Amino acid sequence: MNDTIRHDIKTLTGGSVAFGEFVEVRGWVRSRRDSKAGISFLSIYDGSCFDPIQAVIPNNLANYQDEVLRLTTGCSVIVEGKLVESQGKGQTHEINAQRVLVVGWVEDADHYPVAKKRHTFEYLRQVAHLRPRTNAFGAISRIRTTVCNAIHRYFHERHFHWVNTPIITASDCEGAGELFRVSTLDLMNLPKDPAGRIDFQEDFFGREAFLTVSGQLNAEAYALALSKVYTFGPTFRAENSNTSRHLAEFWMVEPEVAFADLQDNAWLAEDFLKYLFTCILDERQDDLAFFTQYIDAQVTGRLESLVTSEFELMEYGEAVRILEGYHKSFEFPVRWGLDLQSEHENFLSETHVGRPVVLINYPAEIKAFYMRLNDDGRTVAAMDVLVPGIGEIIGGSQREERLDVLDSKIARAGLAGDMEWYRDLRRFGTVPHAGFGMGFERFINYVTGMENIRDAIPFPRTPKHALF
RNA sequence: ACCUAGGUAGCUCAGUCGGUAGAGCGUGUGACUGUUAAUCACUAGGUCGGCGGUUCGAGCCCGUCCCGGGGAGCCA
Secondary structure, three states: OOOHOOOHHHHHHHOOOOOOOOOEEEEEEEEEEOOOOOOEEEEEEOOOOOOOOOEEOOOOOOOOOOHHHHHOOOOOOEEEEEEEEOOOOOOOOEEEEEEEEEEOOOOOOOOOOOOOOOOEEEHOOOOOEEEEEEEHHHHHHHHHHHHHHHHHHHHHHOOOEOOOOOOOOOOOOOOOOOOOOEEEOOOOOOEEEOOOOEEEHHOOOOEEEEEEEHHHHHHHHHHHHOOEEEEEEEEEHHHHHHHHOOOOOEEEEEEEEEEOOOHHHHHHHHHHHHHHHHHHHHHHHHHHHHHHHOOOHHHHHHHHHHHOOOOEEEHHHHHHHHHHHHHHHHOOOOOOOOOHHHHHHHHHHHHHHOEEEEEEEEEHHOOOOOEEEEEOOOOOOOOOEEEOOOEEEEEEEEEOOHHHHHHHHHHHHHHOHHHHHOOOHHHOOOEEEEEEEEEEEHHHHHHOOOOOOHHHHOOOOOOOOOOO
């Protein structure tokens, strides 16, 4: 196993393995090119890095005619040979093969769904089990890994605690969207109470249960003891959203910090995002080069400028005034007290500012009950981070820590008595605290230039789609 | 039971006025070459999304269903 790890392609081409050493590579064939010089070239990838390694296969190998010349894109192979400096252009290392073992053939090569050509992402979604074999999805997968690790590293270095908040929740007032029901009741034979309603006391949890739409409320409980916490896990929204930026199942990062206000929150969001940008630039230059060449020419340059430029901090009221100046060009009205539409958010981040915008202090009426009421009595300490091309990548707020204010907002929102444990957090040693949620797949799209969020997650779940 | 444009070869698409189905890429064969998304030549590959209708005749017109996009709303 040690040998296997040492000899992935990233290691072989990374400089730590000496030329002349006998090595083995295990992977899949990207392409085969034959030369009349008596050799064939195999490009082999194993997912460890963007570039494949080139294996030079001499025609005197025993299985050259019968097997090597029949290799096509997608075949799995093990190649043993000597690691040498490449004689050709385009790579530093290559393997002079002494043995080629074909592990798995591609049957019916002309119908192999992932041919050695460009495919549309719409098509690849229909073969989601095979699309990780493409350059694009290999690159996306590696960037996801890099960002996941960077997220944990960022918080770990700053003494945040990773809190694994529940996937199943009994709270139907998380307020972030429609919920998926979790139940073991027999749908064909539902138990009823005397009033004729479904009797959820008979259900698995003895009450209605759902998949979480946010770990925030639970994270608050831990922030009010451990000071700095975050959640990172799957999130479920049963909204009938059919757009390039919505998934029914997605991953979300939610830091929550005690003794913090909205300014702290905005600063954390910007510092956090810049840290992630830097990590991608440091670790994934190979994949970024691919996205820059084939997907979005601005990708690398944008990341480089983002880590050094300040995000624009803007009051909701100021945003409204700006947008009102362009009123004629919008389909939807702009007025203080109305929520901003996608066209408005896009205008602010893409056209007016040209980089991420942190919008703060929204009208209380259009935001969730747990957001802290500002002294003006009509706005709450909410913030949205808007980025060009994606829109809202982060949403957060300072939380209402005053019990009396929270109670009035709970009452106004019509939320019932399930909030007792949440109220306890204000009854026993309450402190100002704040946090936000970042959509992981939206972040992936932003840093890769990919346009559809269904291509930012391995197996996307959207309305009417739960294949694979 | 929102708006919009689509479905034609393995993939990406063209197809004029309703009149015998086309290209590129990929696959296969051959040529050439330390090649590298190679290049060149040739071959194969089709129930034009399904069903129904109009017509002498439908890829094209009509109805209906299915599929995958883009947009809106909701939000991360």
